Amino acid sequence: MLRRLWDVIWMRFYAVWVCGAGLFRGYRCHPFARMKGNALTIEAGCSVRRAALDSSFGNIRLSSGCWLNDGVEISAISEVRIGRGTTLQRNVTINGQVGLGEGCLLAPNVFISSTSHVHDRFPGMPIREQEGALPRDEFLRLYNRPILIGDDVWIGVNAVLMPGVQVGAHAIIGANAVVTKNVPEGAVVAGVPAKILDYRLGFEEKNCAE
């Protein structure tokens, strides 16, 4: 109980401190943004609305000119890095170890997580208990597969990116897609699981040549 109270007080204090620092460092931060942990870097020109950023277990870096709308949730394992000028619409969730390139557009409700629940280690054991039964370093070794996304990528509304996928620069992920495999540069993918529909203008030849 006291621990929880302390967490809430510390989170508020840290958020006020981070948001206040923005006045001097040239970024804008909503006073009701929620911050946890202290490994958060926000560069000048960023704008953070009522988002929740948890850097208790890893670094979060927002490069200059990023824009995070209300309801965005980022929690880091190792590192979450958002490239310059990338925008995250309402309720985007980013978990784990994720690198997002520059100038990307993430539509509402996009879900990107480099980890998953432990569901296949202990026969017959409930999933909730499997997670507790695995030491944290073992969990990270087996269940954290970093996600890398290139520059100028547009991710449509409700899309889900599975652990370990790499999305090439200039790609488009369609609305409601579930991305289970790597996406080539400039490809337009959609569906469940996501398949290549086409290539963006100017990227067809590059991929044909390979």
Ligand SMILES: CC(C)(COP(=O)(O)OP(=O)(O)OC[C@H]1O[C@@H](n2cnc3c(N)ncnc32)[C@H](O)[C@@H]1OP(=O)(O)O)[C@@H](O)C(=O)NCCC(=O)NCCS
């Ligand atoms: C992926 C996308 C960019 C493709 O647009 P497009 O190139 O104009 O594609 P088209 O509309 O010509 O569709 C081509 C084919 O793909 C299918 N398709 C398009 N988008 C799809 C999607 N999200 N899921 C499944 N199939 C899709 C179409 O039904 C069509 O199939 P058909 O040839 O059998 O008729 C677009 O459909 C999309 O999903 N945009 C994201 C919208 C969004 O999230 N907006 C939020 C604003 S930030």
